[in-house]
Amino acid sequence: MKKKDYLATVLSIVCVSPLVALAETRVEDVFKANCASCHGANLQGGMAGSLLDSTWLNGGTDKSLTNAIKQGIVDRGMPAFASSLSDETIRTLVVYIREAGYRAESQAIQTPTLNKKFNTQHHTVNTRAITSAKGIIWAMDFLPNGDLLYTLRKGELWLLGKDGSKVQIKHTPEVWQRGQGGMLDVMPDPDYAQNGWIYLSYSKKTGKNSSGRDIGITAIVRGKIKNNQWVEQQTLFEAPQRTHRNRGWHFGSRFAISGDYLFFSNGDEGQQNDAQDLTTQNGKIHRIYKDGRIPKDNPFFSQSGALKTIWTYGNRNPQGLVKHPTTNQIWSTEHGPRGGDELNLISKGLNYGWPKVTFGMNYDGTPITPHTNLPGMQQPIHQWTPSIAVAGMNFYTGNRFSQWQGDLFVGSLAKTQLHRLRIKNDQVIEDEIILKGLGRIRDVVTAPTGELYITMNDRQTKTSKIVALSPGK
Ligand code: HEC
Structure with a gap:
């Protein structure tokens, strides 16, 4: 024509x-x-x-x-x-x-089933299942002795001994299992060997709204495990009552600990404009002391009406949060809407823009904004359009994969991918898909053995696995 x-x-x-x-x-x-x-x-x-x-x-x-x-x-x-x-x-x-x-x-990329070697850019890799569970494994982290803690979103905390024994920890807080809510992040204190503290985030039902429907919040607590029981619990953060209206969405919530500070994310709870509103916890990354006190040098501590715990705002739903092992910078991954998943470098007081700027659109294909950037708003360090549904992540710090030292591994739910990012001068210079098609990858952690552990779940069978990646030689 x-x-x-x-x-x-x-x-x-x-x-x-x-x-x-x-x-x-x-x-x-x-x-x-x-x-x-x-x-x-x-x-x-x-x-x-x-x-x-x-x-x-x-x-x-x-x-x-x-x-x-x-x-x-x-x-x-x-x-x-x-x-x-x-x-x-x-x-x-x-x-x-x-x-x-x-x-x-x-469509071209497809990882072979477990226990089969495959090649990636820098390493040949092998995979093996460590454990499996009914439901969604949301988070995991190692204790200094090599035992592994993991949460099941339906409301359970488990301890997997390095000898393979497995036990559910009793008397953990009752969770509100709704939508994306449930038992969420778990993280032992970096000084666990001295103090025994373990941090937990979960969604908690707090009442009913004016139409009689259940509402809740993201709750942040810490406690200890003694004789396989959760004891000595302390509440570290609960949002003020006037802000409780979550019906099941965008709870966050991941932890990062740096020195005496505990950072945690609270998603926008489905109220996108709240992310720009400093009087609510929604769409924010917060900073408190590990014992729940609020640092006086938080950026909005003295601003009247603002929540004193806020560290950054304009964050849609960050479900990855991590401290860099050497620079101590805080990095976060944030779910975009349809398009515009982000990797952000989190710095005091900054506005990350949601929903005024985004690379994405609404799930139904309608626009949110033409703006991918505006003055006074932070650009992501890296963004994924289409969305891969970015979840938990961690820097690799083990000794088994020599070529992966310091690389950031990011899990993807929707695209069932594990991404390896190489970051140089705060720029992503490599974004490699290491693994694809085995399950929705929600958390990543370096094991004391030097292996890389990931959690994955399958929506069809409603089961999860923890899988170890080791060099395939
Ligand atoms: C009348 C025919 C026609 C219509 C209608 C049309 N395009 Fe195109 N488009 C073309 C032609 C011809 C080119 C030149 C390059 C090529 O042939 O692909 C082009 C190029 C493009 C490019 C640039 C591709 C490049 O290589 O950089 C984009 C993007 C694009 N179109 C998007 C759209 C979108 C989105 C719409 C609807 C809003 C649209 N087009 C409607 C004919 C059309």
Whole structure:
């Protein structure tokens, strides 16, 4: 078809069809009405080129795709959409193109089943199952003696001895098992050998809202394990009563400990505008002392009305939080909406932008904002569009994988991937998918043996595994 014909096609769609006004809502409809006639219903190409491959006219950056859609590429027959589609809708189209391209590309990667060697960029790797459980293993961490603690989201804390014995810890706090809630993070104190403290986060039912529905919060406690029982519990943080309205979403919540400070994340609880509101705990990373006192040098400690525990804000739902082993920087992974999962470097008092800026769109394909950046808001160090559903992560500090020293391993739920990030001067210079297709990867930790441990769960069988990665030689 000639250039004129392309234009005629598009003019008839853009100017005549009433679909376009409607189509401003969901990206699937916008694409169908405005783009599919040339690029194909599945972006595979037709009259115009494929939007799935990685062959681009201008490098394929977000900016070049946005410009192509806005201004068109008139001499090739790509019409301009700046006057018919809003900036925020054009942003959703870029996310949509990324999603489709990613689907096409990552289908190729598939890790073999457990106990079979496979190659990665720097190491040959082998996998073996350490344990399995019914339900979702949400978090795990090692005690100094090599025993492993892990939580089951349904409300249990377990201790897996290095001799293979397994015991459920009795009398842990009752959790509100709803939506994404339940028993969440567990972390022993870095001085565990001296003080015996273990930190736990969980969702807790606190009452009913005005329509009679259960509501709850993210609760932060610490306690000790004696004779396989949870004892000496202390409450470290509970949000003020006036803010309780979570119905089951975006609880957070991971820990990082640096010196005397305990950092924890509280997701936006499904109230996205709360992330910019300093009077609520939602959409924030908080900093308290390990005993629950609030440090006076917290950034909003003296601001009237603000919650004194807030360390950063504009964080949608951070489910990975970790202290760098040598620099002590705090890093977080944060679930974006549809697109725009983030890796952030967490620094005092900063605004990470949600929901005023994001690389993503709403789950239904409607826009959130055209802005991926605004003055006064932090950019992520790295972002994933489409979303991989970023979860727990950790730096590798063991001695078995010599080429992975200091690399950051990040679990992905939706894409069932384990990512290895190499970070240099606060920039991600490698993002390698190490493993894919074995399960939803929710937590990662370096074992005292030097192996890399990951948790994975399978939605079909409703079971979880802890799997060890070791060098395959
Ligand atoms: C009338 C036909 C036509 C329509 C309708 C159309 N395009 Fe295009 N588009 C083209 C042509 C032709 C090109 C030039 C390169 C090629 O052939 O792929 C192009 C190029 C592009 C590029 C740049 C690709 C690159 O290599 O950098 C993007 C992105 C794009 N189109 C997206 C869209 C989107 C999104 C829509 C709907 C809002 C759309 N197009 C509607 C014909 C069309």
